[in-house]
Amino acid sequence: MSAQSAESSARRPLDDEIEVQVDKLERVVLLATSAAALGGSLLTASLALTVDVRLGGGLSLMLVGVAIWFFLMRVLLGLGIASHAIRRLDPIVESMVPSLMLLVEAYALPHPLMQLTSSAPLVYGLICVLSVLRLRSRLPMLVGVLGGLQYLAIIQFVIVPRLPLALIASGELSLGLIYVQPLVIMMIGFTGSLVSVALRNAVRRAHGELRARDLFGKYQIGDRIAAGGMGVVFRARYQPEGGFRRDVAIKVIHDRLALEQSFVDSFRAEAELAARLTHPNVVQVHDFGKINDTYFVAMEYVDGWTLAGIQQRCLAANRPLPPPLLALILRDICLALQFAHAEVRGDDGQLLRVVHRDLSPSNVLVTRSGMAKITDFGVAKVLGAKAFTQATTLTGKLAYMAPEQAAGGAVDERADLFCVGIICWELLTGQPLFRKPTDAATLSAVLNQPLVPPSQLRVGLAPHWDQFVVRALQRSADQRFGSAAQMVAAIDGLLAAEGVPAPGELAQWLASLNAPAATEASAIPVRADAGSDATLIDQREIQARQGRVKG
Numbered sequence: 001m002s003a004q005s006a007e008s009s010a011r012r013p014l015d016d017e018i019e020v021q022v023d024k025l026e027r028v029v030l031l032a033t034s035a036a037a038l039g040g041s042l043l044t045a046s047l048a049l050t051v052d053v054r055l056g057g058g059l060s061l062m063l064v065g066v067a068i069w070f071f072l073m074r075v076l077l078g079l080g081i082a083s084h085a086i087r088r089l090d091p092i093v094e095s096m097v098p099s100l101m102l103l104v105e106a107y108a109l110p111h112p113l114m115q116l117t118s119s120a121p122l123v124y125g126l127i128c129v130l131s132v133l134r135l136r137s138r139l140p141m142l143v144g145v146l147g148g149l150q151y152l153a154i155i156q157f158v159i160v161p162r163l164p165l166a167l168i169a170s171g172e173l174s175l176g177l178i179y180v181q182p183l184v185i186m187m188i189g190f191t192g193s194l195v196s197v198a199l200r201n202a203v204r205r206a207h208g209e210l211r212a213r214d215l216f217g218k219y220q221i222g223d224r225i226a227a228g229g230m231g232v233v234f235r236a237r238y239q240p241e242g243g244f245r246r247d248v249a250i251k252v253i254h255d256r257l258a259l260e261q262s263f264v265d266s267f268r269a270e271a272e273l274a275a276r277l278t279h280p281n282v283v284q285v286h287d288f289g290k291i292n293d294t295y296f297v298a299m300e301y302v303d304g305w306t307l308a309g310i311q312q313r314c315l316a317a318n319r320p321l322p323p324p325l326l327a328l329i330l331r332d333i334c335l336a337l338q339f340a341h342a343e344v345r346g347d348d349g350q351l352l353r354v355v356h357r358d359l360s361p362s363n364v365l366v367t368r369s370g371m372a373k374i375t376d377f378g379v380a381k382v383l384g385a386k387a388f389t390q391a392t393t394l395t396g397k398l399a400y401m402a403p404e405q406a407a408g409g410a411v412d413e414r415a416d417l418f419c420v421g422i423i424c425w426e427l428l429t430g431q432p433l434f435r436k437p438t439d440a441a442t443l444s445a446v447l448n449q450p451l452v453p454p455s456q457l458r459v460g461l462a463p464h465w466d467q468f469v470v471r472a473l474q475r476s477a478d479q480r481f482g483s484a485a486q487m488v489a490a491i492d493g494l495l496a497a498e499g500v501p502a503p504g505e506l507a508q509w510l511a512s513l514n515a516p517a518a519t520e521a522s523a524i525p526v527r528a529d530a531g532s533d534a535t536l537i538d539q540r541e542i543q544a545r546q547g548r549v550k551g
Contacts, residue, residue, distance in 0.1 A: 027077050027078055030070045030077065031070075031074050033070045034066075037064075037097075041060045041063035042060075044059035069093060091131065091142055094143060095124075095142075095143045097127065099150040102151065103154060103158065121185060124144075124148075124151070125185075128140050132196045132199070137197045140193045140196055141189045142189070143189055144187070147185050147189070148183065151182045152179070152182035155182065223235050230253060230263075233249055233250065235249060236249065236301075238298065247301040247303075250296055250299075251297045253294075258294060270297075270377055272288070279339040279340075280373075282336045282375075283302060285297060300373075302375075303368055306361065306363075306364065307362070307366055310513070311361050311426065314430065323428065323498055324498040327498060328372075328501060329372045330424055331491045332371060332372035333374060333423070334417075334487045335484075335488060337484040338484035340356065341354065341355070341416070352382045354381070355382075355411060356419075357411065357415065357416070358376060359374065360399075370504070370505075398443055399435035400419050400422050400423075400434075402477070403446055406447060414477040414482070416484070420472060421469055421472025428454040428457075428458055428461065434446045451470065453466040
């Protein structure tokens with residue numbers, strides 16, 4: 001199903017409900033019109049007794065007929081008899097009411113000039129307003145066009161032939177102004193159609209916003225944060241009874257996916273697993289549930305940016321992330337992985353060994369205070385007592401997959417550590433590592449592309465970063481870091497070599513990077529001789545120069 005058809009399907013029930021309410025409004029309008037016509041007939045009857053018998057009597061009889069017609073249509077519509085025909089015929093009759101008034105005045109008024117001051121155009125405008133209230137987009141335009149054509153015909157064939165020729169020849173009366181009135185009536189109709197469409201869309205928007213706010217009870221839905229093929233994430237406020245409030249993020253799956261039990265089961269499993277991952281560097285899950293036909297999960301709201309957004313902003317501002325600050329972010333990521341891999345336990349007390357399998361910059365959030373948090377364990381795998389998991393389907397982002405995962409082989413915790421290596425390499429160099437124009441090319445790069453050490457792409461980068469990245473990005477899992485704890489120890493070594501940043505330094509740097517008026521710029525220095533034909537760096541050479549990273 002395309003996005004357009006899905007949106008159309010979602011709007012159809014609301015449109016049906018609008019039509020039901022419009023039918024009810026139609027009966028109210030018919031009754032009100034009938035009463036107004038009856039009241040007008042009484043007024044014109046008194047006019048016949050005091051001013052002009054022909055004019056008052058003619059208008060009174062016409063309005064009585066109009067009142068009877070609309071009352072009869074109201075009764076038939078209430079009984080459900082010929083409702084479709086009534087909705088089509090009634091606008092034509094309504095457009096004829098002012099025309100009939102104009103004809104009566106044309107033959108009853110003693111002087112033709114008095115006919116040009118008729119109240120018929122005002123009645124045409126009132127009829128258009130009534131048609132707008134019915135929220136049918138074409139109805140005001142139909143009423144305006146029919147009314148304008150009728151008015152034009154009466155002017156052309158009834159009023160103008162009765163005007164004195166001497167008055168026309170003298171130029172005191174401009175026929176052009178007379179013929180403008182039908183055009184104005186038509187323009188009122190076209191404008192009414194635009195207003196009717198705007199009102200109907202406003203009803204849809206108001207309904208959607210109110211439904212969203214009413215749907216989740218204790219969660220007040222706010223602005224949309226993100227949207228994807230599986231659902232929408234909103235910023236919300238958790239405000240249960242008791243008075244306290246807390247900002248949360250609400251992830252709501254699309255209605256069409258809520259009908260697929262397999263997807264609902266996986267969505268529930270993700271929420272249940274994420275709820276066990278109670279760690280400062282993991283986005284916390286607070287609640288999961290279903291209200292009406294909508295499934296949702298309430299998560300910790302992280303006030304900050306995705307690592308992917310920071311990466312893009314660094315490129316746009318031409319400001320590389322300083323290596324010591326990058327080390328702080330990587331350390332937080334590895335602490336989260338260390339907890340997921342080796343500390344989280346199930347109800348039976350056994351280690352779950354949760355492998356994320358979809359770690360990428362878009363799934364890492366960095367708060368304004370500078371703390372990194374992993375999110376989106378949607379395709380995570382629980383290894384438990386198993387040594388590894390065998391991939392049956394390719395899940396995750398190809399450009400951030402370990403080779404064994406991309407090849408459909410055995411996957412364990414070390415696949416996540418390979419992803420950390422990719423993130424590190426890209427943030428150091430400001431370039432994508434494996435991402436190519438096509439999936440096939442990306443897959444080939446993950447499996448076969450020689451690794452260019454980051455120091456060959458960024459001048460001034462210390463060699464110990466090459467050593468860290470090369471070990472993390474070994475295609476053989478046995479040659480990588482053996483665990484997230486080992487990677488944390490290696491990052492501590494990097495921080496010791498680089499110098500540990502002062503408290504708050506990362507937060508200040510991120511604030512300056514994302515400030516609207518930030519003007520600082522320092523380009524990532526790129527070696528002139530760095531090219532795509534660079535070969536895989538010899539790890540033994542680095543070790544000889546720099547010594548092995550402990551752990």
